[in-house]
Amino acid sequence: MAKVLCIDDEPLMRLVTCDYLKDMGHEVLEAASSAEGIALFQKHHPDIVLSDLRMPGGDGFLVVEHMAEEAPDTPVVIISGTGTVAEAVKILRLGAWDYLTKPLTSMPLFAQTLERMLDKARALKATTQHLRGLELRNQELERKLLGCACNHRGMKSRLAAAIKAGINSLHIALHEQDPSTAGHNEGVARLSVDIGSSMGLGEQRLEALKLAGLLHDIGKIAVPKDILNKRGPLSAKELKIVRSHVACGYRILRNIPFEGPVAEAVLQHHERFDGSGYPNGLASGGILLEARILAVADVYDALCSDRPYRPGLCPSDATGYILGRAGTHFCPLCVTAFEQVISKRHMEGETQ
Ligand SMILES: [Fe+2]
Incomplete structure (x- = not known):
């Protein structure tokens, strides 16, 4: 189960959505404004954020902008009853992961969207961790290669010094002879x-x-x-x-x-x-x-x-x-x- 942050200025909407999420077994955090939502996110780091688009004192754009900046791996789903198509496109381009319209007429569809977003976030997190692992491995290999190169340079330098000493000895031997x-x-x-x-x-x-x-x-x-x-x-x-x-x-x-x-x-x-x-x-x-x-x-x-x-x-x-x-x-x-x-x-x- 996931930790879900639900941001909506309409208490009734929050109640319906949050009750449904709790019934599904999710842990739910509630916020009545974007500022409150952002503060809760920073404190509790939920797995997913559901946000209204139009709210007094800061809209869904503010939430998406903040999330895109601070936690791009965390899905943000916008749920709005008043947004236009242009606003939907704009907020998706800004970083929202999905856009649903109110009222949520099909709760099973809502639940599916939620699961899909969480799966996507888990896959993204796994990929990010895998890439980070590869990056660390690469750094380790680079360090080892650098060490080998230094050793190689050291050996080459010692070999050159040995050859120089040998040449000098031969030189002295020839001078003795002639x-x-x-x-x-x-x-x-x-x-x-x-x-x-x-x-x-x-x-x-x-x-x-x-x-x-x-x-x-x-x-x-x-x-x-x-x-x-x-x-x-x-x-x-x-x-x-x-x-x-x-x-x-x-x-x-x-x-x-x-x-x-x-x-x-x-x-x-x-x-x-x-x-x-x-x-x-x-x-x-x-x-x-x-x-x-x-x-x-x-x-x-x-x-x-x-x-x-x-x-x-x-x-x-x-x-x-x-x-x-x-x-x-x-x-x-x-x-x-x-x-x-x-x-x-x-x-x-x-x-x-
Ligand atoms: Fe000669």
């Missing part, structure tokens, strides 16, 4: 990034390029010092050992989860654009762009550096060497970008 390359790897990394940037590569590719530059000769850890620092020409066997540094570097790096083809670029950095390089004789577009950029940066930086067996070239001679081999040793696009970088550096006063 001190003559001190600064060379940083120089290759910096020039590679400048060339890649000039070619419009994105941030992630440039980061991979930087790592590949720092690590490109890491495989030289496995090459004996006396071969690395030999002043005279290398024998065929020694040359084979030196050349094995690219495959060795690849083996060292291939299982590190870099965000880019770092190990592959290291493997290919001695390939040549015309296919005459090593280890696989790849040519032109068959060589990773990162490796083609590394090749230019590596040779330029090496030419400019002093080595135990020769002094370094001046930047203009080293640049001339690179430009003269565009399309044979080096990728022409990379050489063009390299030339732009060198010109810019020259204008900015850098020597290498």
Whole structure:
């Protein structure tokens, strides 16, 4: 059974309606005006409101407006003997759930309307609760997802830090093996990034390029010092050992989860654009762009550096060497970008 609020300024009408409702087993609250009705609603929160349309001191519109604002889930049924069709339409649009005319000639029909409204209100309440439940569940899921994202970011950050530490260790190991390359790897990394940037590569590719530059000769850890620092020409066997540094570097790096083809670029950095390089004789577009950029940066930086067996070239001679081999040793696009970088550096006063 329901709690029904009946608002009507006519005592006889209230008596008839309320007695009938009580006979049906409902709990009934009575109000003789809209103000009294609203006050009772705020105090007792009935399940349904039955309201007259025209009453002194505030009409049914006031009741409907208040209910639409304060308790839209509670049904309001207007019962009027004087309202026009236009008023009926207006008050239904305002938020009344149904509109009945006085006198109530069929009480069973009145009872049916009441039950229908209460059923509708119960269904609406259940749907609202269900939606609220879904909303809470969504909020919970969002919180969990946010937590996962934070954990993921944390793990990613720890992984990046571990990779950085590992790279640093490899770097130190290579420096121990071949001190003559001190600064060379940083120089290759910096020039590679400048060339890649000039070619419009994105941030992630440039980061991979930087790592590949720092690590490109890491495989030289496995090459004996006396071969690395030999002043005279290398024998065929020694040359084979030196050349094995690219495959060795690849083996060292291939299982590190870099965000880019770092190990592959290291493997290919001695390939040549015309296919005459090593280890696989790849040519032109068959060589990773990162490796083609590394090749230019590596040779330029090496030419400019002093080595135990020769002094370094001046930047203009080293640049001339690179430009003269565009399309044979080096990728022409990379050489063009390299030339732009060198010109810019020259204008900015850098020597290498
Ligand atoms: Fe190399």
